[in-house]
Amino acid sequence: MGNEACAACRPDLMVRLASETDAAYLGEGIYESTAVVQTRSQPAYPGLPAQFRVLLKNAGDQPDRFLLTGPGSGSAVTVSYLDGTGADQSAALSGAGYLTAALAPGESLVLLVRVSPIAFTLGASYRVAVTALSIGDPLAVDQAKTETVACVQTPAVTISAPSDGSGAPGTLVSYPYTVTNVGNGDNAFALSVTMGSGWRGELFADDGAGGGIAGDGIRQPGETNACLGTGSLAPGSSYRFFLAVTVPDTGADGARGESLLAASGNGASGTDQVNTTAVAPVVVLSEGVRNLTRGGIFAAGADAVPGDLLQYRMAVTNGGSVPATAVTIDSPIPAGLSVAPDSLLLSLASTGEGAPCAAAECGLARIAEGSVVAQLGTGATASTGGALPPGKTIYLFFKAQVQ
Missing domain, CATH: 2.60.40 (Immunoglobulin-like)
Known part of the structure; x- marks a missing residue:
């Protein structure tokens, strides 16, 4: 009778990239003591670790507790395990194991597995397997595996390109700009503008000052804080600002001023040119x-x-x-x-x-x-x-x- 009850115990481990949705989980209904199918891979870069979500589900038909184990950090890689509350369970998993609370049938919990290579040997692969063992049935086991590949950092930046504009002599023409860090590591970019003779250009933060909305690309009267750089941007993050061009008071109809905007960071830079035309009655x-x-x-x-x-x-x-x-x-x-x-x-x-x-x-x-x-x-x-x-x-x- 006891063996029949234990046969109903079943841990089910699934894995996905932390950046994916739950629909991307791999391994539901697959039970492997050594993960072959339920394995996910991701590159890691200096300052940008690989991150995975491992989901443990009680696939049995009775409440059960599970012991989770996984490798710890070493000389070449740092491995951490965070539970659903953000608490670090790394010491438990890499030691005697992390014992979960009782899970009802169909109930689940999630671990964030973070893998950070220390020595970035190009192409080096680090495998971190998480194993779940049923307390109700020690023979019921499942495993999900993550693979992290060390890659070198690639800095890159993009600059938006607003349309050319025009304005009457003595007026201000504002251009909304967005600088985006499209590299795989944190970076900061200095901003500058070079103007044609007789024209003046200034850079102001799109910070919502004076009652506006920060980052909306619409310059408000209160947005007068000068900006010289983006500050540190994480991969994929953007910084929004304005280039304000003053049309010369003596600008004749059709006179054109060229503005060269530059963003320069560590290993990456970009430029954009926008033209402003003076418009006046003749x-x-x-x-x-x-x-x-x-x-x-x-x-x-x-x-x-x-x-x-x-x-x-x-x-x-x-x-x-x-x-x-x-x-x-x-x-x-x-x-x-x-x-x-x-x-x-x-x-x-x-x-x-x-x-x-x-x-x-x-x-x-x-x-x-x-x-x-x-x-x-x-x-x-x-x-x-x-x-x-x-x-x-x-x-x-x-x-x-x-x-």
Whole structure:
């Protein structure tokens, strides 16, 4: 009767990498006194040990306790075993064994097995086997094995590459950056930026200062803490910051500044170049006149005698990259001319004929104290000029008779 009861005792060991999910456990329902199938391998690097999860399950049909044993540390490798609470059970496992509490059928516990090679002989392999022995039945045993391969450290870093940007003269353009340690050991990276002549670039931490969210890639007004480096980054860890480029006050439309960002660490470095373009309105006024009495086309000048009727044309064009604002004209009327006030015309056509352009789009014009005065563009009022989009031309015409 006793032997039949003992036959129901069964430890079931499973193993996976610590970085994997529980779905990756290997060895469920496999019972090996010397692990062959239920073995997992992982590389280890200086400062980065191999880590495994070993799960012990009571696969029997009655409560049972189990004795766990495993090899200890040696001159070439350090082995540690941490239970589910984080307590170190290394001395027990490598000694007389670690006796678990009673586990109900189907109940389980987990050990973290950490293997750290001391002498990094390239390709050296260290095998750590954990054995579980049933207290209810000393013949019921299972084993899971880990294999750690020593590898050399490989430093590497990546730098994100934000898109090029633009800004008006005197403004600040911010670029979010991320530096990631993609090597297999801890590393710290110094940060620097090299700018073109006349341009200024500064580095600020994406730390959420002033009420922002740290690491969100959106610079807040309070994020003004300068940064010169990432600090120590574990493998896979990142550091986020901003490159803030000031567009020169004298930057002409289309002027470009190149910024070279560099991250330099132990054995690894990287760069990224981002370009900032100055964008500004470029308002150009060109004038022409034609003799309506004698006929002719608009030109820089026109022959005329007293009594001739002339038509003047002023073309206002925004040749820049951004809208011009507060666009106005205040041009004295040439001496010897009598202007017909009702001849004022704002138009989008260069011919000087046809229906006038609506005030909401082109603005307003008048004769005032011997001058032609106009507030031009969208949103213009009787006292304030409006906006003129890039590439748009508004024409102002008026007729005058030569005295």
